[in-house]
Every structure is written in C-alpha cells, then in structure tokens.
Amino acid sequence: QVQLVESGGGLVQAGNSLRVSCAASARTSSTYAMGWFRQAPGKEREFVAAINWSGGTTYYVDSVKGRFTISRDNAKNTVYLQINSLKPEDTAIYYCAASAGTYSGSALKLANIYDYWGQGTQVTVSS
DSSP states (O other), X not given: OOOEEEEOOEEEETTOOEXXXXXXXXXXXXXXXXXXXXXOTTSOOEEEEEEOTTSSOXXXXXXXXXXXXXXXXXXXXXXXXXXXXXXXXXXXXXXXXXXOSOOOGXXXXXXXXXXXXXXXXXXXXXX
16 A cells, blocks of 8 residues: 655745655555646646656646656655646646556556545645
C-alpha cells in the first residue's frame, strides 16, 4: 500500500509561481510512474502531467506545456509539480497518483491506470 500526501498549495496571484509536492510513503514507489491531475470546481478531473519511474520521460496536457514541469526525487520518494505563470483557470484541487503497472507512453495520461491517489492540495489563483 502506498500513501500519497500532497502539499504546497495555496492562494497565489496570477503570474506567480508555485511548487506542489507529493510525498510517497513507500520506498518501492520509486519504481512507480507518477501523475498529477486536477479538478476545478464544477469540472471533471483532468490529466495534467506524468513522469515515468526514472524521470527520463514526461508528459503534459497541451494547455500546460511550457508552464508546468513535473520532476521526481526518488531518494526522497517525492514528486514535484512546478507551476509558472499561474492563471486563474489553473485554480483547482491538484492530486498526485501512482501507478504500479508497467505503463508507458500516452497510457500515463489515463486516470484508470493509477493505483494510488492522494487527497489533493488546493491551488487558488487570483486575478
């Protein structure tokens, strides 16, 4: 069982930056692919970014490319999402997820391949 705990959310002004983190409870999580999803008020949860187990491959939804960067530190069992040039439409609860499967490529964008989910961290962007 892997527990995921997100942190780093908050209220920020548009144009600023924020880094959210996801700490995993198990050392074996370093072999898992990790993803970030977000859910805005009144909307469905959507894929934001994913990273494979080694950190060598990353994937992003088109709307965040160039502004969001996903990274991981396997020694710390932690995944990060750096968010730059924040926009009000980035306001959402951000969830991290871990996949124990051997998925790769575009499959990492699919919510149903993830086995573990965190409780989320709220990011609110004011204009």
